[in-house]
Amino acid sequence: MSTHLSPPVTIRDVAHAAGVHVSTVSRALNPDKRGMISEEVLRVVEEAAQRLGYRPNRAASALRTGRTHTIGVLVPDITNPVFPPILQGIEASAAARGYFVFVTNVMDHALARPVVERMLAQQVDGLVMAIATRDDPLVDYLQKAGMHTVLVNRADESGRLPAVVSDDRLAMKLAVDHLVACGHRRIAHLAGPQNVPTGVARRQGVEQALRDRGLELAAVVECESYSREAGRHAMEQLLAQHERPEAVVCCNDLVALGAYDLLRAQGLRVPQDISITGHNDMPLVDMVDPPLTTIRLPHRELGWRAAEMLFDEIEGKALSASTVVLRPELVVRESTRRVTP
Structure with a gap:
């Protein structure tokens, strides 16, 4: 039939x-x-x-209005717990305006250009990008293509594109000030990748905070990525090549967990032997042993504000590229300790 x-x-x-x-x-x-x-x-x-x-009929609507009511979002690692709440904020803003969100995971930055070209072929109305690197040629490409774009979590250092970020330098100052207040003087840093703005800004934040206290950075090791494995490897390098520090400021929570792994394998205790701080306050770091002292960011607000800025761009309300900087917050737990004089 x-x-x-x-x-x-x-x-x-x-x-x-x-x-x-x-x-x-x-x-x-x-x-x-x-x-x-x-x-x-x-x-x-x-x-x-x-x-x-x-x-x-979205196709007919797009022909009539010139808009598809879709936006693209590019993140560097969807498995990183930082990004789901950022995506929630973006989707909340988009849903309120009747927009659909395409999310793409771009772990290899070499694939960023082809992904963006595919997004343009799909005629998205704009992009929110969390994948910008320093001096990123993709920024030039997007500007020449006339694509409405807002950066989130990482800013374009030249200020060519609008961005919503957390204050990375202040975040590291909060961590350093806490460690100094605890009596630590020999403080090291496991830095983020120096080809991305967050890695550079956080390292500069640590160095400046120590200078403000009349201290020098005991040691710094650059992580290959913002991952647990990279943190373990960097911590291993730190202990092998430098005098053991009293405290380590880690560029993010995953790196801090990698440092935990290495220290435990070498029979060292946190915080009795080395105090550790993280950055992001990702889910469950309050349940690791010991609970991690870290920096809390308003991740959902980062995403929501980035989407709102993008829609202002799409609707012609934005006057010029601007950067919105949100304030981080220190969360003290049990991975840091006060040194007895």
Whole structure:
């Protein structure tokens, strides 16, 4: 027995069922214009659309308006616990405006350009990027392509694109000041990759905070990535090549957990032998042994503000590229200790 697909429900069908003009249905189903319609008419139109099983024709809408009501989001590592709450913030902003979000994991930055080109081919209305590197040619490409773009978590150091970031230098100052207040003087740093803005800013933050206290950085080892394995390897290098520090400021929580692993393997205790601090306050670091002293960031707000800035760009409301800097917060737990004089 053959089956025949029913023709798709059109906006005219909805208008006929609701007893209103086609233009009224168009406005009622458009998030940007539904405020022009009374609540009663909105209810009638939405009920009719739901009853008939109406689905908007996004392709036709894009041809008519020049917008697809989609945005792309590029993150460097979707498994990093930092990024899910950032994505939640982006999606909350997008949903409120009737936008759909495409998320792409770009672990190899060499793939960033092809991914962006694919996004452009899909005619996304804009991009939120968490993958920017220092002097990134992708920024030039996006500007030349005329693509609305906002950076999140990592800023463009030249200020060419708008960005929403946390204050990395202040974050490291909070960690260093805490360790100095605990009596530590020989403080080392496991730095983030120096090809990304966050790695550079956090290292500079540690160095400046120590100078402000009249201290020198005991040692610094650059991590290959923001990962647990990279933290373990960097901690191993630190202990092998330098005098053992009293405390270590880690560039993020995963690196701090890698440092935990190495210290435990070498029979050293946190914080009795070495105090450790992290950065990000990712989920469950309050449940590791010992609970990690770290820096808390407003990750969801980072994502939400970045999306809001992007929509301002898309709607022509943004006057110029700007950087929004959110304040971090020190969270003291049990991985740091006060030194007895």
